[in-house]
């Protein structure tokens with residue numbers, strides 16, 4: 001049925017699973033390798049051999065129970081065609097992320113253009129400086145509150161908890177100007193939910209909030225009450241803040257002596273810029289719902305992704321002491337012993353390369369789906385000879401899955417894919433023979449191109465729908481890792497009798513939901 005209905009080319013080998021690999025049953029059923037059930041990310045467990053018999057680095061995944069088939073590909077030139085400007089492929093319906101208001105992640109077509117046009121200017125040089133300075137300040141706050149100021153080495157630290165807190169704080173402070181404190185009571189003296197708790201719960205229960213029918217909230221279930229309280233507090237808070245900001249901004253704008261700088265200062269954060277755009281553009285801009293929808297989506301898009309990548313990077317540095325030492329030396333060479341500053345970002349490309357390599361090995365966005373609006377043709381270079389290109393017809397609405405995990409572990413693109421090698425991303429690194437990542441892309445990693453370049457790196461996607469927060473994430477990561485690594489050496493905390501290989505197998509096994517996530521990553525920090 002699939003082949004007759006969808007006309008997918010028989011050049012692709014087929015893998016059959018009991019239920020569609022991208023489906024709710026697949027997410028909730030226990031993993032059963034003997035039944036070919038591997039959860040939402042089939043590629044993670046099978047990345048070594050999944051594409052072995054796929055001459056076009058592409059396969060069809062079908063289910064024997066029900067549902068449509070998907071085309072899974074790790075073919076880099078195909079990623080480029082699908083994600084290019086003017087491509088006929090569009091995002092599938094992402095209603096699950098729309099419930100707080102339409103936003104730049106879920107919008108399509110003209111709606112997306114309007115959202116991107118209004119939100120993109122929020123990610124500017126002023127914001128990036130703010131990201132750096134806020135990250136530095138949160139780092140110092142963390143050291144103080146975790147009691148690390150005078151210790152030679154820390155106890156076991158679940159580093160994922162720290163990176164989650166950090167990433168959420170940076171979004172909350174830089175995005176919305178919320179005052180966050182490292183340690184804060186869950187409720188204030190009047191019983192109101194703290195900002196920290198509110199924003200943590202909003203970020204943690206996105207799927208539950210979007211899926212659980214409103215009626216069920218009346219049943220008094222403690223977890224649902226908690227989710228409801230967090231979301232209602234968030235929405236009320238945001239609506240109040242829109243009004244407060246509007247009044248503030250109107251006041252500055254109507255002051256005759258106000259300069260552009262005064263207005264920019266009054267705008268302050270990402271949220272202020274959205275409100276300011278509304279004042280400037282009126283109806284052409286966003287409604288309250290859309291401003292809230294976008295703020296919410298920044299929390300979603302920028303929190304788990306950055307936090308997990310930072311945890312993965314630190315985990316990989318801890319088990320690759322030689323790389324950690326080289327990175328430390330490169331920090332000292334770049335800035336000596338002084339406090340790092342935003343101006344140092346360009347000189348810290350080795351630190352950025354560690355973050356890229358962490359993201360390559362543990363891609364937070366582990367796959368992306370796209371569908372063509374009309375029948376189309378994709379050109380697939382062959383794996384054995386990329387100069388030979390095979391055109392394949394793809395019918396309207398066929399789901400194509402851009403398989404980031406398999407692409408990042410493709411030995412043709414990344415030789416020794418299981419090795420943590422940040423040097424792949426540093427200036428002048430030659431691409432592997434037969435790789436589709438050409439020299440220009442490898443060179444683009446150079447820090448001098450860092451302001452807006454994507455460094456030939458696909459973990460933030462490419463093309464017009466490239467991640468809006470990629471530089472936000474990179475600056476946060478470089479600032480945090482630089483502060484941390486120059487003061488501390490990081491090592492894994494092993495169980496009794498455990499070796500590094502066993503630790504990696506135990507700790508670095510991610511779970512897959514909307515993003516790829518690591519569980520507890522036990523590390524120890526030793527003062528340098």
Ligand code: HEM
Pocket residue numbers: 091104105106116171297298301302303305306309359364365368369459460461464465466467468469470472473
């Ligand atoms: C390591 C961190 C991050 C990773 C790996 C990442 C990855 C991605 C990817 C792959 C996409 C494309 C999704 C698609 O088109 O289906 C995307 C889009 C997006 N990301 Fe990120 N992201 C990260 C951090 C951030 C941060 C910090 C923010 C905001 C503060 C952010 C905001 C966005 C937005 C708004 C979009 C939608 C852009 C559009 O469709 O026009 N991301 N991200």
